[in-house]
Amino acid sequence: MLGAALYLDQPFAQHAVVAGVLVAVSCGLIGPFVVTRQMAFAVHGTSELAFTGAAAGLVLADNPVAGALGGALVVAAVIGALSVRERERDSAIGVILAFGLGMGVLLLGYYHGNATAATNILFGNIFGVSNDQIVGLVAVGIIVTIAMLVLYRPLLFASVDPQVALARGLRVRLLGIVFLVVLAFTVTEAAQIVGTLLVLSLAITPAAAAQRWSPNPLVVTALSVAFALVACVGGILAGLASSTVKPSVFVTSFSFGIYLIARAVGPIVERARARIPA
Amino acid sequence: MAADAATSEADVLVRLRDASLRFGTRVLWEHLELDVRAGEFLAVLGPNGAGKSSLLEVILGVMNLSSGGVEVDGAPARRGNHRVGYVPQQKAFARDLPIRGRDLVRFGVDGHRPGLPLHSNGVHRAVDRALAAVGATSYADAPIGTLSGGEQQRLRIAQALVGAPKLLLCDEPLLSLDIGHQDAVSRLIDEQRHERGCGVVFVTHDINPILDYVDRVLYLVDGRWAIGTPDDVMHGEQLSRLYGTHVEVLRVGGRLVVVGSHDTGIDHPHEHHHADHPDQAHDAPTRVRFRPRGRA
Numbered sequence: 266m267l268g269a270a271l272y273l274d275q276p277f278a279q280h281a282v283v284a285g286v287l288v289a290v291s292c293g294l295i296g297p298f299v300v301t302r303q304m305a306f307a308v309h310g311t312s313e314l315a316f317t318g319a320a321a322g323l324v325l326a327d328n329p330v331a332g333a334l335g336g337a338l339v340v341a342a343v344i345g346a347l348s349v350r351e352r353e354r355d356s357a358i359g360v361i362l363a364f365g366l367g368m369g370v371l372l373l374g375y376y377h378g379n380a381t382a383a384t385n386i387l388f389g390n391i392f393g394v395s396n397d398q399i400v401g402l403v404a405v406g407i408i409v410t411i412a413m414l415v416l417y418r419p420l421l422f423a424s425v426d427p428q429v430a431l432a433r434g435l436r437v438r439l440l441g442i443v444f445l446v447v448l449a450f451t452v453t454e455a456a457q458i459v460g461t462l463l464v465l466s467l468a469i470t471p472a473a474a475a476q477r478w479s480p481n482p483l484v485v486t487a488l489s490v491a492f493a494l495v496a497c498v499g500g501i502l503a504g505l506a507s508s509t510v511k512p513s514v515f516v517t518s519f520s521f522g523i524y525l526i527a528r529a530v531g532p533i534v535e536r537a538r539a540r541i542p543a
Numbered sequence: 544m545a546a547d548a549a550t551s552e553a554d555v556l557v558r559l560r561d562a563s564l565r566f567g568t569r570v571l572w573e574h575l576e577l578d579v580r581a582g583e584f585l586a587v588l589g590p591n592g593a594g595k596s597s598l599l600e601v602i603l604g605v606m607n608l609s610s611g612g613v614e615v616d617g618a619p620a621r622r623g624n625h626r627v628g629y630v631p632q633q634k635a636f637a638r639d640l641p642i643r644g645r646d647l648v649r650f651g652v653d654g655h656r657p658g659l660p661l662h663s664n665g666v667h668r669a670v671d672r673a674l675a676a677v678g679a680t681s682y683a684d685a686p687i688g689t690l691s692g693g694e695q696q697r698l699r700i701a702q703a704l705v706g707a708p709k710l711l712l713c714d715e716p717l718l719s720l721d722i723g724h725q726d727a728v729s730r731l732i733d734e735q736r737h738e739r740g741c742g743v744v745f746v747t748h749d750i751n752p753i754l755d756y757v758d759r760v761l762y763l764v765d766g767r768w769a770i771g772t773p774d775d776v777m778h779g780e781q782l783s784r785l786y787g788t789h790v791e792v793l794r795v796g797g798r799l800v801v802v803g804s805h806d807t808g809i810d811h812p813h814e815h816h817h818a819d820h821p822d823q824a825h826d827a828p829t830r831v832r833f834r835p836r837g838r839a
Contacts, residue, residue: 422654434623
């Protein structure tokens with residue numbers, strides 16, 4: 266980590282770490298809900314279409330981040346509108362995803378700027394993001410975090426037990442749509458670091474790993490945030506230290522490593538718990 | 544425990560007047576008149592698609608009547624009424640769902656409030672009491688998806704009771720339980736209504752597990768309905784009128800067996816093993832079953 270230490274006095278590296286922390290917290294917070302609501306494919310669809318949006322942003326305004334956010338929000342709205350019935354959701358996402366990716370390829374064909382800009386959308390380039398964009402990411406991260414802290418309990422109720430939640434007066438459908446919007450913001454944010462193709466490594470993997478440790482939803486959420494922080498910040502630091510490997514590779518690898526460890530150790534934890542009389 | 548005609552108006556928890564529910568041109572039930580009083584146990588019976596669950600949804604304020612009126616505890620039915628506890632139709636939880644029985648019960652206290660479900664002594668005590676009341680204390684901290692259907696159902700009842708409701712609505716709470724658990728869950732609901740004096744509306748396709756507890760039966764068939772004590776409603780003449788075809792009700796070992804011709808949709812428990820034939824119903828069944836309409 267000596268290499269990373271050398272760069273940490275540089276503003277670009279400091280900004281990257283700050284953004285990484287916020288992205289990890291946002292992803293860690295939404296992850297358990299993505300898993301509970303079985304929305305892994307929705308996350309994937311949203312991020313793929315953030316790519317289309319980013320491509321459009323590049324071509325039209327040379328601003329991929331705004332484009333990605335626009336694309337993700339459009340997708341969230343369309344998923345929300347089309348998936349009145351839950352079973353239709355995945356096929357609806359698949360349909361939009363395929364068409365959207367095609368559009369993204371078409372749009373990139375019209376882009377004649379910096380050739381790496383396109384790869385950066387797909388695989389992330391946290392060190393290449395401008396100061397203004399970092400400020401935007403920080404703002405989005407704070408909004409997502411506050412939204413998730415406020416929504417936490419009713420969203421959990423609506424996700425686990427929608428029928429009773431509805432009877433208890435919760436607006437279950439509206440909560441689902443608000444969550445899709447929060448998801449769109451988070452996905453756009455995470456895509457800056459790991460790229461649109463690898464968003465799942467921060468939005469799902471830490472939560473999936475955390476679930477192996479505890480049935481307590483608050484503990485799972487705390488662990489999910491912790492795992493996302495280790496993978497994301499660790500990946501950025503490793504990326505600073507390495508001259509050849511992109512940070513997104515480290516982020517996805519760390520995230521996957523945590524998941525493997527959780528899978529291996531989870532059953533042991535479970536057995537130890539089972540031995541304690543309730 | 545049957546509702547006494549002399550009980551005051553204040554005891555009426557649910558009141559439906561000239562209530563009708565239609566989906567498009569299909570009439571589920573119409574001109575329904577129903578009063579459910581405090582401490583009363585009402586069973587709602589009828590074939591699949593008769594609108595039993597929809598009746599609960601109307602009382603919950605989740606579904607609107609096509610015409611007529613519905614009042615709960617003296618005010619028009621509305622969602623989020625804390626005087627109403629609800630046990631929905633059973634839906635299995637995924638095994639790895641990170642939720643404990645304790646969390647499910649707690650939703651009944653403050654699941655609708657924004658924020659994080661942080662520890663609170665008052666809430667913790669209320670949840671513990673509800674868990675103890677249904678005998679679920681020993682598995683309250685296990686992942687809910689790993690529990691048996693009977694255990695999950697006890698937790699759902701604890702969730703419905705934790706807010707001390709005056710009215711308990713149960714939608715097929717015995718579905719997919721074995722007979723031992725059916726009896727235990729039925730007894731639990733009956734005990735709780737006596738202890739708390741709350742009214743119970745219990746949707747079921749089989750009256751036998753709750754026959755000892757039921758004060759009145761509401762029987763819904765094809766837009767028609769009948770209400771009264773089990774003896775009034777569960778006899779051949781009444782059910783023949785409802786089904787519009789000849790139906791007999793037999794008493795076998797303290798259980799009621801409804802025997803009908805093929806087109807009533809009345810069936811017996813071995814429906815998956817035998818061809819549907821009215822005569823076979825005489826052999827075995829100790830329970831009443833209704834075949835889903837339009838089954839392939």
